[in-house]
Amino acid sequence: MKSGEPLAEVQDLRISFPSPQGYKEVVHGLDLTLYKGEVFAFVGESGSGKTVTGYAFMGLLPSYVRVEGRLHFLGRNLIGLPPRQWHSIRGEEISMIFQEPMISLNPTMKVGQQVAEVFMLHQGMDKKEALGQTVAILGEMGIPQPEIRVQDYPHQMSGGMRQRILIAMAMAARPKLLIADEPTTALDVTVQAQILALLKRLQRERGTTIFFITHDLGIVAEVAHRVGVIKGGLLLEESKVDDLYDEPLHPYTWALLEVLPHWERHGKDFPLPQVREEGEGACPFYPFCGDAKEACHNRLPPIKVLGERKVRCWLY
Ligand SMILES: Nc1ncnc2c1ncn2[C@@H]1O[C@H](COP(=O)(O)OP(=O)(O)O)[C@@H](O)[C@H]1O
Numbered sequence: 001m002k003s004g005e006p007l008a009e010v011q012d013l014r015i016s017f018p019s020p021q022g023y024k025e026v027v028h029g030l031d032l033t034l035y036k037g038e039v040f041a042f043v044g045e046s047g048s049g050k051t052v053t054g055y056a057f058m059g060l061l062p063s064y065v066r067v068e069g070r071l072h073f074l075g076r077n078l079i080g081l082p083p084r085q086w087h088s089i090r091g092e093e094i095s096m097i098f099q100e101p102m103i104s105l106n107p108t109m110k111v112g113q114q115v116a117e118v119f120m121l122h123q124g125m126d127k128k129e130a131l132g133q134t135v136a137i138l139g140e141m142g143i144p145q146p147e148i149r150v151q152d153y154p155h156q157m158s159g160g161m162r163q164r165i166l167i168a169m170a171m172a173a174r175p176k177l178l179i180a181d182e183p184t185t186a187l188d189v190t191v192q193a194q195i196l197a198l199l200k201r202l203q204r205e206r207g208t209t210i211f212f213i214t215h216d217l218g219i220v221a222e223v224a225h226r227v228g229v230i231k232g233g234l235l236l237e238e239s240k241v242d243d244l245y246d247e248p249l250h251p252y253t254w255a256l257l258e259v260l261p262h263w264e265r266h267g268k269d270f271p272l273p274q275v276r277e278e279g280e281g282a283c284p285f286y287p288f289c290g291d292a293k294e295a296c297h298n299r300l301p302p303i304k305v306l307g308e309r310k311v312r313c314w315l316y
């Protein structure tokens, strides 16, 4: 998938929140390229900076948040774009499925009307045309009897069906980039597999690039072409999905894979985790890393490029 043209290029993205001690940086210089038509999985534990990165793509970080660096999307830098110009990008060129499905839908409004509003707002359709398109897209999203289900309120639908509604809303304006923030986390395993299959199909049939945010490396193999592993606001590894499962480079990636039930080890025994004190400017995995050396505690390793892969670790 890397052969495609770049759709978005993130360069030295830094995101900082104000705190009583001054600005606190939570994303520390992220470099990332998303290629047209690929699924890129952005994997990391809770608090690592995944959602705030997704918000940066949507121009949704509040004005008190400091956002630095460049985020090129089809040739223009989105960082610092005036709010008026975001209107033609957000929802049309780039859209997002938010992490909290229950707050993303209005409980007092029929789901069909909520999807129809997106068609009216972004495609300038009248109500009748928009409702027709809504039935069509709900069908395309795998909702049975869409002409009846448009009359449902969100609470009348299952979690999986609600997630399909949110995907329909995100896809209504045919965006080029879809940010999917933990889209299956709240769902049980069977429904999770169905939603993953749906996203995969959208990528295949519509050519949508998907930035797939998850804390679960176990589901990444099913959807993604490439994977970025983030911890503490730092990208630690970026690899094609097959390479990552065959031979993870970063000890942190090893650790994430070790806990998966079906992952086959390839000869290497991962050393038992040890817990040390975190160092200032240290590798974020240093406190738990069995391969850690003195340097890992004192100096942050730079990103090393190894062919098509990237790793941030003094082992390389
Ligand atoms: N509104 C906020 N104010 C202050 N800090 C925040 C805010 N939102 C997120 N953060 C911090 O930014 C970091 C990354 O958060 P987030 O992107 O939500 O993580 P993830 O999605 O990977 O779980 C965390 O340390 C979090 O505490």
Ligand SMILES: [Mg+2]
Pocket: 050, 051, 052, 099, 181
């Ligand atoms: Mg999150």
